[in-house]
Amino acid sequence: MASPLLPEATAALVVAAGQGLRAGQPLPKQFARWRGKPVLRHSVEALHAAGAAPIVVVIAQGTEALAREACAGIAGLDFVTGGATRQQSVRLGLEALAPRSPRLVLIHDAARPDVPRAVLDRLLAALARDPGAIPVLPLADSLVHAEGAHMGAPARREALRRVQTPQAFGFAEILAAHRNWQGAADAGDDAQVAQAAGLAVALVAGDEALHKLTYASDFAMPADAMPADAMPADDCPPVRVGTGFDVHRLEEGAELWLCGVRIAHSHGLSGHSDADVAIHAAVDALLGAVAAGDIGQHFPPGEAQWRGAASEHFLAHATALVRAAGYEPAHLDITIICEAPKIGPHRAAMRERLAQIMAIDIARVSIKATTTERLGFTGRGEGIAAQAAATVIRR
Numbered sequence: 001m002a003s004p005l006l007p008e009a010t011a012a013l014v015v016a017a018g019q020g021l022r023a024g025q026p027l028p029k030q031f032a033r034w035r036g037k038p039v040l041r042h043s044v045e046a047l048h049a050a051g052a053a054p055i056v057v058v059i060a061q062g063t064e065a066l067a068r069e070a071c072a073g074i075a076g077l078d079f080v081t082g083g084a085t086r087q088q089s090v091r092l093g094l095e096a097l098a099p100r101s102p103r104l105v106l107i108h109d110a111a112r113p114d115v116p117r118a119v120l121d122r123l124l125a126a127l128a129r130d131p132g133a134i135p136v137l138p139l140a141d142s143l144v145h146a147e148g149a150h151m152g153a154p155a156r157r158e159a160l161r162r163v164q165t166p167q168a169f170g171f172a173e174i175l176a177a178h179r180n181w182q183g184a185a186d187a188g189d190d191a192q193v194a195q196a197a198g199l200a201v202a203l204v205a206g207d208e209a210l211h212k213l214t215y216a217s218d219f220a221m222p223a224d225a226m227p228a229d230a231m232p233a234d235d236c237p238p239v240r241v242g243t244g245f246d247v248h249r250l251e252e253g254a255e256l257w258l259c260g261v262r263i264a265h266s267h268g269l270s271g272h273s274d275a276d277v278a279i280h281a282a283v284d285a286l287l288g289a290v291a292a293g294d295i296g297q298h299f300p301p302g303e304a305q306w307r308g309a310a311s312e313h314f315l316a317h318a319t320a321l322v323r324a325a326g327y328e329p330a331h332l333d334i335t336i337i338c339e340a341p342k343i344g345p346h347r348a349a350m351r352e353r354l355a356q357i358m359a360i361d362i363a364r365v366s367i368k369a370t371t372t373e374r375l376g377f378t379g380r381g382e383g384i385a386a387q388a389a390a391t392v393i394r395r
Helices: 039-050 064-070 086-100 117-126 171-179 190-196 277-289 312-324 344-358
Strands: 010-016 055-059 077-081 104-109 132-137 143-147 150-155 167-170 201-205 239-252 256-258 261-263 267-270 327-337 365-370 383-394
Touching: 010 039, 010 086, 039 055, 039 064, 039 104, 055 064, 055 086, 064 077, 077 086, 086 104, 086 171, 086 190, 104 117, 104 171, 117 132, 117 167, 117 201, 132 190, 167 171, 167 190, 171 190, 190 201, 239 277, 256 267, 256 277, 261 344, 277 312, 277 327, 277 344, 277 383, 312 327, 312 344, 327 344, 344 365
Parallel strands: 010 055, 010 104, 055 077, 132 201, 327 365
Antiparallel strands: 104 167, 132 167, 143 150, 239 267, 239 383, 256 261, 327 383
16 A cells, blocks of 8 residues: 655655766666666656655756756756765755755655655654654674774674665754764765754664665666566556475584574574575565566575575565565565474564564564474474465555
8 A cells, every 4th residue: 555645845855966887887877777767767756756845856067968858757856966075965955945945855865766655654753753764774794894804893783774765854954954064074874964963863664675776786687587577567466475385304403594583403404595494485475476486596506605695685685576576565474384393482583583684564474383293204303394475565
């Protein structure tokens, strides 16, 4: 179901003044085509459809013709030439908005073409309590400080977050913060400018769909990753369902991972990756829902790069493909089939971890367990099986 329109007097500022050299495109990446349209158009259309008005697009000197062509037909846009740094560009965009006296503003990087409505809702809800709000995602990988070419001290990933845009602010507060910015270098984002001005910035759940297009590989999707007929046409069903099933053999002394949670047990699952049978079933269910193949196509077991890989990366990839196809995961239901270990004590942690990886509410994740009454390979304790059903809805 679509989110409500943005509150009245909510403006948007789209930063499109960078060069995007790492993307390897013949044009700055914000004007390159991505999934059939210029990157800039995707984000501007999303904000326009959500009800943002006015919308200012900050561009580099000499790119106005490209920007106007990319956004042709979208009403109510203003184009402003940016400055030498991102912070200067944003300030110029805010100054252009000032005569219109918006109450709130969303500041967004053009290189993040997908703008989920659910994230906008969370940001605006947070602004009822704080003058600023930003979408963030947790970190899955271990982190260390770099000391030249060698590993330094480990960093606590639990205390860190990946920051995304759009970032939401009270307009008067963020304009004043930019006017008073005294940083010696460019600000990485507007939250840093707000924080330097003493403003509280709330954190809300982000979305993997807000991935920033940075490298050439971001523009080149493998042919089998998203078939053309998986992209939603106007008559595409509003609800689609996929199923998945997987089996892995139990091996004494190996680590046991189920639903992204490590479980203490005498045996673990054997496989090329971490053999998380439940996540593998879930990945196939999500891929099946948008007709995007199966887990073996995306992560071939014969490729060395996936040896011992954490299956949470597979789930994040499948979720991103669901969103790239224009859908949102509505529900994931997994049944784990085994005699041991007992799943009940771990069910809450499993649901929480899957919801975190997929950036969805925990209420959308169901974990069940059953046995085969000691029949078959699962009954003999030789392996664990899992089946999953995923329901996705059009956004």
